[in-house]
Amino acid sequence: MAVAESKAVTTCKLLVGGDWVDSAATEFGDINNPSTGELIAKVPMGGNQDVDRAVRAAQEAYYDWAETPIVERARVMFRFKNNLEARYEEIAKCVTREHGKTLNEARASVQRGIEVVEFACGIPSLMTGECLENIARNVDCETMRHPIGVCAGITPFNFPAMVPLWMYPLALTCGNTFVLKPSEKVPMSSMLIAECLMEAGLPKGVFNIVHGGKDCVNALLEHPLIKAISFVGSTNIAKYVYEKGTANGKRVQAAGGAKNHIIIMPDADMDHTVQALQASAFGCAGERCMAGSLAVPVGKAAEDLIPRLVEATAKMKIGRTDDGGNPDMGPLVSAEHLKKVTGMIDKGATEGAKLALDGRTVKVQDAPKGYFLGPTIFDHAKAEMSIVKEEIFGPVLSVVRVENIEAAIKLGQECPYGNGAVIYTNSGRSAREFKRHFNAGMIGVNVGVPASMAWFPFTGWNNSFYGDLHIQGKEGIQFYTQQKMTMTRWFGEPTQKKFVDPVWKTKS
Numbered sequence: 001m002a003v004a005e006s007k008a009v010t011t012c013k014l015l016v017g018g019d020w021v022d023s024a025a026t027e028f029g030d031i032n033n034p035s036t037g038e039l040i041a042k043v044p045m046g047g048n049q050d051v052d053r054a055v056r057a058a059q060e061a062y063y064d065w066a067e068t069p070i071v072e073r074a075r076v077m078f079r080f081k082n083n084l085e086a087r088y089e090e091i092a093k094c095v096t097r098e099h100g101k102t103l104n105e106a107r108a109s110v111q112r113g114i115e116v117v118e119f120a121c122g123i124p125s126l127m128t129g130e131c132l133e134n135i136a137r138n139v140d141c142e143t144m145r146h147p148i149g150v151c152a153g154i155t156p157f158n159f160p161a162m163v164p165l166w167m168y169p170l171a172l173t174c175g176n177t178f179v180l181k182p183s184e185k186v187p188m189s190s191m192l193i194a195e196c197l198m199e200a201g202l203p204k205g206v207f208n209i210v211h212g213g214k215d216c217v218n219a220l221l222e223h224p225l226i227k228a229i230s231f232v233g234s235t236n237i238a239k240y241v242y243e244k245g246t247a248n249g250k251r252v253q254a255a256g257g258a259k260n261h262i263i264i265m266p267d268a269d270m271d272h273t274v275q276a277l278q279a280s281a282f283g284c285a286g287e288r289c290m291a292g293s294l295a296v297p298v299g300k301a302a303e304d305l306i307p308r309l310v311e312a313t314a315k316m317k318i319g320r321t322d323d324g325g326n327p328d329m330g331p332l333v334s335a336e337h338l339k340k341v342t343g344m345i346d347k348g349a350t351e352g353a354k355l356a357l358d359g360r361t362v363k364v365q366d367a368p369k370g371y372f373l374g375p376t377i378f379d380h381a382k383a384e385m386s387i388v389k390e391e392i393f394g395p396v397l398s399v400v401r402v403e404n405i406e407a408a409i410k411l412g413q414e415c416p417y418g419n420g421a422v423i424y425t426n427s428g429r430s431a432r433e434f435k436r437h438f439n440a441g442m443i444g445v446n447v448g449v450p451a452s453m454a455w456f457p458f459t460g461w462n463n464s465f466y467g468d469l470h471i472q473g474k475e476g477i478q479f480y481t482q483q484k485m486t487m488t489r490w491f492g493e494p495t496q497k498k499f500v501d502p503v504w505k506t507k508s
Helices: 050-069 069-085 088-099 102-119 162-173 188-199 213-224 235-247 268-284 299-315 335-351 405-413 428-437 473-479
Strands: 003-006 008-012 015-016 019-020 028-032 041-046 130-136 141-145 150-154 177-181 207-209 226-232 251-255 260-266 294-297 354-357 377-378 396-399 419-426 443-445 481-489
Touching: 008 405, 008 419, 015 050, 015 428, 028 207, 041 443, 050 141, 050 150, 050 213, 050 419, 069 162, 069 188, 069 226, 088 102, 088 188, 102 162, 102 177, 102 473, 130 294, 150 162, 150 213, 150 473, 162 177, 162 188, 162 473, 188 207, 188 354, 207 354, 213 226, 213 235, 226 473, 235 251, 260 299, 260 354, 268 299, 268 396, 294 481, 335 354, 335 396, 377 428, 405 428, 419 428
Parallel strands: 008 041, 150 177, 150 226, 177 207, 226 251, 260 294, 260 419, 294 396, 377 396, 419 443
Antiparallel strands: 003 008, 015 019, 015 207, 028 041, 130 141, 141 481, 354 377
């Protein structure tokens, strides 16, 4: 079993070589229900010993798995997809319990993860090589893709089910084995999903799970048998993972933080804009790297937008998500994170931004120990303020008013991040200027959250991504494989020196 009973509090186990086993760790972290603050489990803070066991199990399993016919690897994914769909509601409720997402948000995140599994099911077509005959006289050339070995994934707290599923379905179907380190704040969803994967017939040792914090991360980055690392998290850690991983000779794709701009032109459809901006800024309690955390109304757009946005947002229902209810927004993930986000609101008010809506006053009567913060809106924010420059990762929207689209694009050029950006407009010219010149890798036109689906790469720019090949899509396939080119020449005279013209050409 993935979780063991210990003095009325469950303790998470490792998945090593196909078995759930105890960690060698002597220190344990707490997993709390964000809606109530209740302790629901303990997670081992493992290090070198746990990682080495898991990596060696993955290495031992690699040889047979890499030789498994690709269609058989795809069939495991088909069965995995069926298992995920059969336990869809159970997984969503687990996400809600350990993370605090609303049930609708949890369901949507699980579905997006399943879509990557669907994409991975098509691996026989995705890994086909190329061939060119007679590239020189009697010489043929072909390319093929091969797995690279043991891969590892280090994932964040904000999407316990979805983000890990961005990684290992592709890695496994490409013929690699995998070691996952889920966030120590929310490991239980990954463990539940691992049961679905094992029940799909995946051979023992092909997929493994370890737990821990920085020591565990460092052990993965330093282990000589690991060939590639996938990471999603904050920018500071993404940079660290990239630098340390590459210094140890590993491929690394490391997605970091963001400050996503939403440009609102005066000609925008304000009804749709208010609804989308509210969902983008405050969906998932703002705990996502694609949250629209900076609104940039252009010219007179602010006069119509801000009063309507504040009025609509003030009506959002904030409440616990673990009791079968489905409020508009749930709690933040932890007491520590709540303190951090609240501190950023304090700082924004001190710096002089106008608090149009203050979420610090929100109380949830039936959950006084939950980690709740209401949606917060700052108006008249300035480019030099911390709330504009830094990623807050909470339900906080800052509004910077500008006079024209050129100023909005300039504001984006000065931003060190570059995950996503959105424009709301009915002008094709404005949309084209924005799409061509804004400094971000994922662009939305009248789309609140321009996060790519499984078939396309998650293309952050600047300090939002470190590496060369992005997560998901065809770039994900390239990241988890290495290309081999073969040139072939056979000596001797052709069996037919002169080819006879087809019969139809000789007919009169």
